[in-house]
Amino acid sequence: QAMGQQQQQHQALGQQPQQQRRAATDSPPTQLHLDVVVFKEDGAFVARAPLTVSASITLGELKEAIAVNTKGALPPSRQCLRYLGQVLSAPDEVLLVGLLGTMQQVTLTLSIINA
Numbered sequence: 744q745a746m747g748q749q750q751q752q753h754q755a756l757g758q759q760p761q762q763q764r765r766a767a768t769d770s771p772p773t774q775l776h777l778d779v780v781v782f783k784e785d786g787a788f789v790a791r792a793p794l795t796v797s798a799s800i801t802l803g804e805l806k807e808a809i810a811v812n813t814k815g816a817l818p819p820s821r822q823c824l825r826y827l828g829q830v831l832s833a834p835d836e837v838l839l840v841g842l843l844g845t846m847q848q849v850t851l852t853l854s855i856i857n858a
Contacts, residue, residue, distance in 0.1 A: 773798050775839065778850040779809060781817070784857055802842065803835025809853065817855060825852040 775798050781789040796808055806819035824831040826849070831842055843849055 774847070775800070775843075776848050778848075779853050780850065781853045781855065783855050789855065796839075798840055798845075800839050801835060802831060802833055802837050802839055805839055806835070817853070821856045823854040823856050825854070
C-alpha cells in the first residue's frame with residue numbers, strides 16, 4: 744500500500760511541470776498582431792496595414808494607433824472597424840481583448856467613412 748502511494752506521488756510530481764507548461768501557454772497574449780484591411784465605403788480595396796499593439800489596448804486607443812500608423816490619413820472619426828463581419832460599435836473605453844477574445848493574430852476590416 745505504501746508502495747502504491749509512492750507511485751501516485753511520483754506520478755503527481757511528474758504531472759506538475761506538464762500542467763505548469765500548459766498554464767504558461769494558455770496565458771493571455773501581451774501583444775495583438777492585427778492585420779487591418781482598409782476599404783472605401785463603396786467597397787474598393789485601399790490597403791492592408793499590419794499593426795502590433797498591446798493586448799491591453801482599448802478600442803479608442805486602437806483607432807488612434809491606426810491614425811498614427813496612417814500618418815493622420817485615417818482619423819478615428821473616419822474609421823468603421825469590423826471583426827468577422829460585425830461592426831465594433833462598443834464605447835472607445837472598452838478593451839479590444841474583451842471584444843475579440845484572447846487571440847494573438849486578428850484580421851480587422853476598416854471601412855473609410857466619408858466625413
